[in-house]
Amino acid sequence: MSRAVSALEGASHKGFVEVAEAGLVGMITLRGDLSSAKMKAAVKAATGTAIPAPRRIVTEGDRAAAWMSPDELLILVPYAEAPATVAALDAALAGEHHLAADVSDARAVFRVRGAKADEALMKLCPVDFATLEAGEIRRTRAAQVAAAFWRSAGDEFTLVSFRSVAGYVMGLLEVSSRTGSELFPA
Amino acid sequence: MSTRLPKGGRLIDRTKPLSFSFNGKRMQGFEGDTLASALLGQNQMMVGRSFKYHRPRGLIASGAEEPNGLVGLGQGGRFEPNQRLTTTELFEGAVTASQNHWPSLDFDLGAINDRFARFLPGGFYYKTFMFPRFAWKHVFEPFIRQSAGLGRVPQARDEDRYEYAYAFADLVIVGGGIAGLAAALAAGRQGKRVWLIEQSAHWGGRAVVDGVQIEGLEASDWVKETVETLEGMENVTLRTRTMASGLYDHGYLLMYERVADHRPGDGRPRHRLWRMRAGHVITATGAIERPLSFAGNDIPGVMLAGAVRDYVVNWAVSPGDRTVIVTNNDDAYRTALALLDAGLVVPAIIDARPAATGALPAEARARGLRVIEGYGIGHVKGSKRVTGVSLCVQAGEGAELETIACDAVAMSGGWSPVVHLWSHCGGKLIWDEAQAMFRPDAKRPATGADGAAMVTAVGSANGILNAHEVLADAHRAAGGKGTAPGAVCGEESPMLPVWIMPQGAGPALRMKMWLDPQNDVKVSDVQLAAREGYESVEHTKRYTTLGMATDQGKISNINGLAVLSDALNRGIPETGTTTFRPPYTPISMGAIAGEARGGIFQPLRKTPMHDWHETHGAHWEPVGQWRRPYCFLRHGEGIHDAVNREIRNTRNAVGLLDASTLGKILVKGPDAGRFLDMLYTNMMSTLPVGKCRYGLMCNENGFLSDDGVVVRLSEDSWLCHTTTGGAERIHGWMEDWLQCEWWDWKVYTANLTEEYAQVAIAGPNARKLLEKLGGMDVSKEAFPAMEWREGTLGGVRARIYRISFSGELSYEVAVPASEGRAFWDALLAAGEEFGVMPYGTEAMHIMRAEKGFIMIGDETDGTVIPQDLNLQWAISKKKDDYLGKRAQERSFMASPERWKLVGLESLDGGVIPDGAYAVAEGHNANGQRNTQGRVTSTYFSPTLGKGIAMGLVKHGPDRMGEVLDFPVDNGKVVKARIVDPVFYDKEGEKQNV
C-alpha cells in the first residue's frame, strides 16, 4: 500500500467559492513531436484522447491530455497508474526522440468551485477570463508563482501549481475567496 | 460662521445622522456627508496648519484637489494620517484629528515660523545648509527633523486587508460626470466592453450642481436615468469610489477602488487595486478651479467658488453667512446665485474684468447683486477666519478703496482641465490662450502597442467648459451614432487671465499671496527663484517646493508657472508644466501590496519533510524561496552546540540531511551528451550509464555559475543536479541555449526538482541503516562510490546515488515527493539503533569545508573561475568548446597573478572572521593597504577542534606554510597559515568503505 500523500492532504476552505486541494493526480510531462503518428498513437493509448490543439485540454473520463507548449503535453491519469503510463509511453515512442517523465509528485492540484469561481482567480492571475475559450488551459502565474488552470466544469476551475508552494497557493485562494470580497456582487 | 442649512443638500440623508469626532470633540453629520461637509456643518472651518509656517488652514476645495484638509483618521490598527477630508465619506464613529500643530490646532507654538517667514524664503533648505557649517548639525538638522513630516506614522499593524484584481476592457472611461456618462452610453450601445469609473461615490460631476438641463431633464434626473440605462447593459461595468491612479504603457491602467473606506471593518477588503488592461482610455476627468493670488488668500474662509457651490447644493452647508465673490470669469456667478437661492448674503461680486456683460452677470444684477467691475481684492482681513476684504483696482497697486465685511470669500481664477491621465504616458498639452489653460493636444496623444492613440480626452478634461459641447465631444469621441444628448446651460462671456491681484501689487502684498497653501509657497518665493536664476519649471518646483505637497499642486501649479513665466518675461507655453506622474491622488500602501502580507507575503517553498522539521526544532535558513533547517535545536541547546552535535553524530554514527531542494533536471535525447559537454566544463558524454560525475558550469564570461553531480541514467538521458538556488536558473539556461542557439540539436529537458524528496544518509552507519530498510544491495562490492542504483527501498520506489559531500560513507536517496515524509519517518525509526540524527545546512557546510569542497556562493561570487579554485581536474582539455571556455582564454583569466584557493588556519586556533582580507606590503592609490587574499568560508570544526577556513590568496598554492595577516575589527590582526584546503581525511578512507 502506498503511503503517498498530497502536499496539503486535501485541505479546503469555503468562502464565496469553495477551494480544495484535490489530492494526488497522476501527471506526466511528455515532450516530443506532437505531429508524429507514433505520438498520436501513444497519447491515444495513454488517455483515450487525441493530441490537444494548442492551449487546449481534452478529457476522457479520469484521463486528459493538455497542450503545454509546441513540443510538450501534460498527460493526466489516476495517480497509481503514472509509472506504468510513463513506461508505456516510452515503449510506444521507442526510436523516436521524446521525453516522458513522471511529475505527479511535483505538483499540487486545486479545485475552485462556485458560481463566482472566476472572481477568485481574477485576483491572482493576469488573465482575461471573458476570452478564455472552451477547453482552454491557461498557463500563467497566480500572484508570485507559476500556475495553470482550466474550466473543469461549469462552475469549477482546476488549478495546478508546484508542490512546494501548495501552502502559498492555498493561502492565496483562501484570501481571494473570502465572503464579501466578490468583485461583482449581485 | 459655516453652518448646516435648514433644507436642501442633494447628497445627504437627514434621517440618518452620524456622529464622529474631531480633535476629541463630538460632532454630528449625515449620511452622504464627506468629512469636510460634516465639519463645515459644525462650523469647523479651520482644519489644520500649513507645513512650513504653521499658519491656520481651512478648507479650500470640495474634491481631490483639496490641499489643506488632511487629518489623521481612525485609531489603532485603522489609523492613517493625511486622509483628505473632501474625499473621505463620513461614517458612524469616525475619529479624526488635525495635523501639524503643537500643542493644539488653535494654539500652536510652531506658528512662530510665520514670524520668521522672511528668513525662510523659497529654497531656504539649500541656503541655510551652506553656512555656517556647524549650524547644520546642531541647529538646522534637529529643527528640520522635528518639524518635518506631515501627520503621524501609524504604530499598530494595519487591521485591514487589500487585494488586486485583473481586468480587461475595450474601453475604460474615467470620470462619471456627464461627459463620462455620455461616452459610456455611446460606446455601450456599440456593444464594446466598457468600464466607467468614478472616484467619488456619486455620478454626475459638476453639471448636477450647476443646474444644467439635459434632454429636457434636470441634469440630476438625466444622470439617474442614464446610469439606469447603463446598468442594464451587460457589456458595461460601472464603478463608483474607483479612481484611475495612473496610466502606463500598453493601456495598463491602475484603478484604486475604495471598497470599504465608508464602512470600515465590515470584513471586506479596504481597498482594491484593479490592474486594468484597456484597449482605449477616455479621460472625462473634468477640470479643477484655480484660486486667485491676492494677499491673504490663505486665510480660512477663502475658498474656491465652485467648492462653495458644491457645499451649498450637495450637502446644504454654507461656508459663511456673507460671502464675497471674486472672479475673472462668468462661472463664479453661479455660486453667487446658488448662495442667494439658499437664502445667504452675497455683499458683492468683485470681477477683475473691465466689464462683466454676460448672461450670468446680467442675472446676478437682476437679482439685486452688486457687481464691481475692474476691481480686485487688495487683501483679506482676519487671521483664523476671514472678517472682511479690502477692495482695490485690479489694474493698480493695491490702494484700499473700500472695505467689505464678510466671513467667506469665494474665488475663481478660471479652470484647469485634469490632464494627469492624459499626460502620464506621454500625451502632450497645448496652451489655450483664450481660456488660459493647458489642454490635451489631440494631435499628440500617448500611443499604445499598435502605435495608435491610447487615450482620448473629452469634455472639461479636454478644455471644453460648456455642457452642451461637453456632451457632443464625449459622444463623438466614443464613436456615438446619431446626435449627442443636448444640454441647455447658458452662454458664458470670455474670462480674463489674472495671475496676481492687483496686477501691480508690491512686495508686501506678494509676500502674502499664497500659491501652494499646504507647503507655504507664495508668489514672492517663485519670483525670488526666478531672480536667483531658476528658469526650468522643474528646478523651480524643487527649489521652492511648489506643487510638491500631497496634493501635487492640483490648484497651484498653473498659477505658479504663470508667475514664473511673468518673472522670466516669457510666455506660459515656453515655460511649460512640470511632469504629471502617477498616482493622481495618494493611494494606500496596502493597495500597492495587495494580498501579499503575512503568510502569503511571498511564496515559501516547502519540502515534503518541512512540517517534521518545523515540529522538531528546525532553526530555519532561507535559501531562495525555500526554508532549510540550519540546524535542529534541542531543548535548552544553543545553535552552535546543535551544529557541533549534528556534525559529531554524522561523523561517528549516521546523519540525515533533507536534500530535496537540490535541483534535478532531466536531459534526454540523441544530442544530450553533446549538449552537456557544452554546458559543463568537464566531459559528460563519456560518463558510463550507471555512474555519477561532479561537474561545473560556467557562464559565457567564464565565471563559475553552478555545480552538482551529473548522473547518466541511460544511453540517451542524464540527470543533472544543481544547487538549491540554481534549479530554475540552470533549467532556464539550458532551455535558452537549446531554443535560441542549438535549436537543431535533439535534446529535451524537464525540471524534476520537486518530483523527488531526497535524503542524504551520511556516516559510518549509513549502510547499516539502508540494509535494515532492505530491498536493495548497498554493499561496497555491489554498489561502489559514484554510482547509482534503482529499486525499492523499505517498500518505496527509490533511486540511490552513492555520493558524498561530507567525506563520510554516504548515500543520497530520491523517492517520490508524495512518499518523502513517510520515507523520512521510516529512516528515523529504522535508524534509531544506529544513532540516526538529522543535520542541517550548517553542519553540511562545515563538513564539506573540512573536506575542502567548494561551495557555490561562498568560494564563488561571480568573479571566480574554476581555475582559481584549483579545479583544473574538472575542466576537459579534450573539448574544443564549452560555455565559458573562450572567456577563460583571455589574458587576465589565464594570469598567474589571480588569487587561488588555499586552506587557512589561524595560529591561535580561533575562527577567522568571514570575508577578512589578507594585507600585503604597501598602499594603493587611495592610501589603503594593499591586499593579497581574502577568506571565502570560515568555521569552527568540531571534528578538528579548531577554526578552519578557505580563502583565495595570490600565488596561494605555492606559498604553503606562509603566515598572512588578516586585520579585523578594533585594530586587531589575525595571523593565519596557508595550508592544504583538505583538512580532514585527506586520503578519503572514511567514505571508501
Next chain:
Amino acid sequence: MLILECPCCGVKAEETELTPGGEAHLKRCGPGSTDDEFDGYMFARANPRGVHFERWRHAYGCGKWFLAARCTATLEVFGTYPAQSKQPPAELQAKIKARRPGWEGWT
C-alpha cells in the same frame, strides 16, 4: 507594462508573465575568435532610441523564448517571431520600414 503575443502559444502575455533576455540575433563567438570579436559578443550591446530586436521568454507560460521587434521610444510593438530566426522575417522588416521610414534597416 508591455503586452507581447507569444508566437509559440498565442497568449497575449503581460510583462509580468515574461522574462527579458536582452538583444536578439547575437552571434556567439567561442574559441578561435579574436579578443575583439569575443568582446563584441560578450559586452557590446545596441541601445537604440527606436527600432530594437529583443529576446523574451514566456516564462510564466509555455516556457518558450521568442523574439520581439519594438520601438524603445514609444513602445510600439511591430511584431514577435520565433527565436529560431537568423534575422527578422521579411514581412516584419517591411512593416517596420513602413512605420519608421527613417529606420536604417536590418544589418
